[in-house]
Amino acid sequence: MGNSKATREAFGDTLVELGEKNENIVVVSCDLEGSTKVEGFIKKFPDKSVRCGIAEANGVGISAGLALEGFRPFLCSFGHFITGKYLEMFQSIAYNQAGVVIVGTHSGVSIGQDGPTQMGLRDIGVMRLLHNMSVIQPADYNETKQVVEYLASKTFPVYLRLGRKAVPEINSSDYKFEFGKGVVLRDGKDFTILATGTVVSSALEASKELSSKGIDTRVINIHTLKPIDKELILKCAKETKGILAIDDHYIIGSLGSIAAEIIAENGIPTPVHACGVKDFGQSGAPEELYREYGLDKEGIVNKIIKLYD
Amino acid sequence: MGGDLREHARNIRKLILESIYLAGSGHPGASLSITDIVTALMFEEMNWLEFKEKKANWRDTDIPRDRFVLSKGHGIPAWYATLTDAGIISKEELYSLRKFGSPLQGHPDRVRFQYIDSSGGALGQGLSVAIGRAIGLKSKQMSCRVYCIIGDGESQEGQIWEAAMFAPNKQVDNLLCIIDHNKYQQDGRIEDIMPLESFPSKWKAFGWNVLEIDGHNFTEILTAFRNARETKRKPTAIIAHTLKGNLGNGQLFMKGLHAGKIDKDSYENAMEMLENGK
Numbered sequence: 001m002g003n004s005k006a007t008r009e010a011f012g013d014t015l016v017e018l019g020e021k022n023e024n025i026v027v028v029s030c031d032l033e034g035s036t037k038v039e040g041f042i043k044k045f046p047d048k049s050v051r052c053g054i055a056e057a058n059g060v061g062i063s064a065g066l067a068l069e070g071f072r073p074f075l076c077s078f079g080h081f082i083t084g085k086y087l088e089m090f091q092s093i094a095y096n097q098a099g100v101v102i103v104g105t106h107s108g109v110s111i112g113q114d115g116p117t118q119m120g121l122r123d124i125g126v127m128r129l130l131h132n133m134s135v136i137q138p139a140d141y142n143e144t145k146q147v148v149e150y151l152a153s154k155t156f157p158v159y160l161r162l163g164r165k166a167v168p169e170i171n172s173s174d175y176k177f178e179f180g181k182g183v184v185l186r187d188g189k190d191f192t193i194l195a196t197g198t199v200v201s202s203a204l205e206a207s208k209e210l211s212s213k214g215i216d217t218r219v220i221n222i223h224t225l226k227p228i229d230k231e232l233i234l235k236c237a238k239e240t241k242g243i244l245a246i247d248d249h250y251i252i253g254s255l256g257s258i259a260a261e262i263i264a265e266n267g268i269p270t271p272v273h274a275c276g277v278k279d280f281g282q283s284g285a286p287e288e289l290y291r292e293y294g295l296d297k298e299g300i301v302n303k304i305i306k307l308y309d
Numbered sequence: 310m311g312g313d314l315r316e317h318a319r320n321i322r323k324l325i326l327e328s329i330y331l332a333g334s335g336h337p338g339a340s341l342s343i344t345d346i347v348t349a350l351m352f353e354e355m356n357w358l359e360f361k362e363k364k365a366n367w368r369d370t371d372i373p374r375d376r377f378v379l380s381k382g383h384g385i386p387a388w389y390a391t392l393t394d395a396g397i398i399s400k401e402e403l404y405s406l407r408k409f410g411s412p413l414q415g416h417p418d419r420v421r422f423q424y425i426d427s428s429g430g431a432l433g434q435g436l437s438v439a440i441g442r443a444i445g446l447k448s449k450q451m452s453c454r455v456y457c458i459i460g461d462g463e464s465q466e467g468q469i470w471e472a473a474m475f476a477p478n479k480q481v482d483n484l485l486c487i488i489d490h491n492k493y494q495q496d497g498r499i500e501d502i503m504p505l506e507s508f509p510s511k512w513k514a515f516g517w518n519v520l521e522i523d524g525h526n527f528t529e530i531l532t533a534f535r536n537a538r539e540t541k542r543k544p545t546a547i548i549a550h551t552l553k554g555n556l557g558n559g560q561l562f563m564k565g566l567h568a569g570k571i572d573k574d575s576y577e578n579a580m581e582m583l584e585n586g587k
Contacts, residue, residue: 026448050444050479058437058471065441068419068427069449070370087431088468092438095428096419 003141004166007198008105010144011162012037015074018152019045024072025152026050030059035164036076036105056081060088060100067098072152079104079120079161086126094130099155102127105162107137108248108277109293110198112165115283120161125253127159128226135226137161138177139200140169143223146177163198163248165286170200170221182229188218191304192236194245196222196255199295203246206300213301215308222255230262237263237270242307244273248295251276275303314527315557317394318348322557323583324390324403330576332407335415336568339384342491342524342551343458347391349530350377350456361397367423373453376442378427380435381460381489382416383568389413392424433466435459436486440476443484454538458487462494465503470515476544477516484544485537486517489524491553495567509548517546524549525557556582 018025019041028050033039042049050066052059056077063073075082082104083089093100107120127135134156138144144162151158170185185200186207195203200221207217218240222228237243243263245256256274263272275294282289290296294303321344329335351357355375365372379388386406393403405411412422416430427438439457446453459469476484490508492499499505512519518540522529530549537545554565556579563575 047448052471052475055471055475057434057468058440058475061434061437061468061472062441062444062475064427065438065443066445067441068370068438069442069445071445071448088434088437091428091431092434096438 004168005141006164006166007138007141007144007162008037008164010141011103011148011160012040014145014148015041016044018149019048022072022152024070026066026071026073028052028059028063028066028073028075030054030056030077030082032077035078036103038074038076056085057088060085061092063100064092064096064098067100068096072099072101072155074101074103076103076105078106078118079123080106080118083120083123083126083159090130093157094133097132097157099157101151101158101160103160103162106164107161108163108198109281109289110163110165110248110286112286112289113283116280119281121250121277121281122253123159123161124225124247124249128253128258132157133226134158134224135161136224137197138223139197139221140167140171142169142175143171143177147223150177150179161197165198167198168201170204177223180224180227180229182232183221183223184218185221186217186219188216189239190216190241191308192218192220192240192243193300193304194220194222194233194236194243194255194259196225196247199246199248202290202295202297202300205297206304209297209301210304213305215304217304225255225258228258228262233259233262234266234268237268240270242271242273244275244300244304244307246275246295246300249276251278273303273307275299314348314352317352318345319557319583319586321348321387321390321394323580324393325386326562326571326576326579328390328403328406329386330571331404333570334407334568335386336383337386337562337571338493338553338565338567339381339460339489339491340387340390341555341562342553343384343387343489344555344557345525345527346458346487346489346530346549347387349527349534351391351395353531354534355456356453357397358395361395371449373451375453376426376439376446376455378429378435378439378442378455378457379417380429380439380457381432381463382429382435384458384489385417388417397424432460432463433468436469436472439484439486440472440481443481444479447483455484456487457484458489461488461490461492461505461508462499464488464505464508465494473512473515473517480542481544482541485534486544486546488546488548489551490548491551493553493565493567512546512548516543518543519546519548521548522550524551525555
């Protein structure tokens with residue numbers, strides 16, 4: 001694992017590079033330009049930047065209008081704030097089939113001390129509900145870079161969920177992002193850990209520790225939550241004794257829910273468990289919060305040991 | 310010119326009533342209040358007929374066809390009827406309004422129907438989409454314009470004022486916002502429910518070029534359109550005083566009925582009146 005950097009950093013850096021080559025890219029900001037890492041783009045490309053101020057609903061509509069005129073807008077805010085505009089995203093973006101990239105940063109309890117009114121903890125659940133809307137949550141810097149490049153070249157509506165805290169590189173240097181495909185980071189025959197976003201590195205650490213205790217776990221990085229890699233999830237459900245889905249998100253509506261739907265629908269009797277947030281979240285250091293909600297290495301190890309027994 | 314427009318408007322009102330009557334449900338009041346405005350847009354102001362002649366690809370975002378966003382989406386029968394009167398769609402298509410499988414959904418659906426520039430129906434959103442299109446067109450250095458109709462009741466929505474703040478600040482002068490000020494919302498009189506209070510002053514305070522007109526008087530409508538076109542560096546808002554359910558002569562169809570089933574007697578009487586041009 002290499003240097004730690006936040007996925008939002010990768011987003012900001014990549015966007016500046018793409019601004020040179022792709023004339024369709026537009027950034028639509030709703031304040032928070034420093035936090036969402038689009039400051040660099042806006043400074044360099046003021047003519048390709050639309051600054052809406054603290055008015056997310058209007059930002060959604062303006063992004064939709066720009067997309068309908070052939071642009072590729074990146075609409076940026078905190079995940080919690082932008083996905084609060086559900087009805088606007090439903091009608092102006094999804095129902096219009098307007099190719100907006102909705103970027104929600106500061107996802108999960110890992111934002112730390114700012115507390116529940118700032119934490120994107122329900123954003124995946126909300127965005128999954130929108131027909132024709134893809135949902136992607138990359139796990140490290142390099143993956144985010146590739147995701148942003150990929151999305152800039154496409155025209156479909158998508159929610160891109162990014163994190164505030166630095167995360168280690170979990171993929172190899174020759175890693176190639178493939179939309180809609182889960183990534184097997186470690187193979188194993190006993191249990192499958194499905195992880196997404198900032199907690200993928202916790203899952204890898206947990207898997208290594210579990211090996212030393214004689215429990216063989218498979219770790220899958222699910223960067224694309226919609227459309228999800230059903231085939232891989234079903235394969236894991238058939239080949240291992242149980243599935244543990246972990247995500248820095250409210251448990252309802254996120255990875256565990258998605259996996260359970262797929263596995264149940266296919267009549268496979270493998271149990272599906274989840275680690276995640278069960279309340280509104282709270283203020284604290286990210287590490288304390290990950291410990292509290294069972295999202296750190298220890299939490300995952302303990303959960304698997306309990307399940308294994 | 311005014312005479313032709315009045316003839317078009319008379320026919321469009323008939324088509325509105327026919328299609329809603331056949332559908333068994335719909336919103337006649339709001340469709341009839343915007344009829345004269347959409348008539349003037351189609352036959353005098355916007356360049357749609359030119360692109361109809363050219364058989365243009367309506368979806369092509371690189372052709373300079375004016376864009377039209379009906380934010381108060383429940384008034385959409387007026388637009389469907391106008392497209393029919395202009396020969397862009399057929400009467401058969403119009404009569405499929407609200408029927409299973411029809412692209413003419415109860416509220417505007419951009420994906421199903423190519424003559425819609427933004428889906429709508431949940432109120433408050435269209436002006437923002439229209440602004441996005443307008444700044445997109447400017448960025449592409451295209452000279453066509455964006456026309457957006459919102460409702461007065463719709464102006465109770467907060468997003469309208471987010472958009473109202475944005476457009477003058479960014480000098481979006483290729484946008485025209487027409488406010489159908491028919492004084493009613495679904496539950497009754499706006500005045501009784503949530504008055505708009507100094508409505509024109511509000512738009513002026515946000516920085517718009519504001520014009521107040523009789524929305525059933527073609528001379529006033531066309532003069533305001535010309536004024537808007539000539540106004541640079543700021544967007545124009547036309548507050549059009551209208552009558553909900555206006556049959557063209559000031560008589561109100563089913564007392565300005567907002568939504569519901571049209572009864573046979575009211576329908577036949579109104580059609581007869583429109584037929585005779587009274």
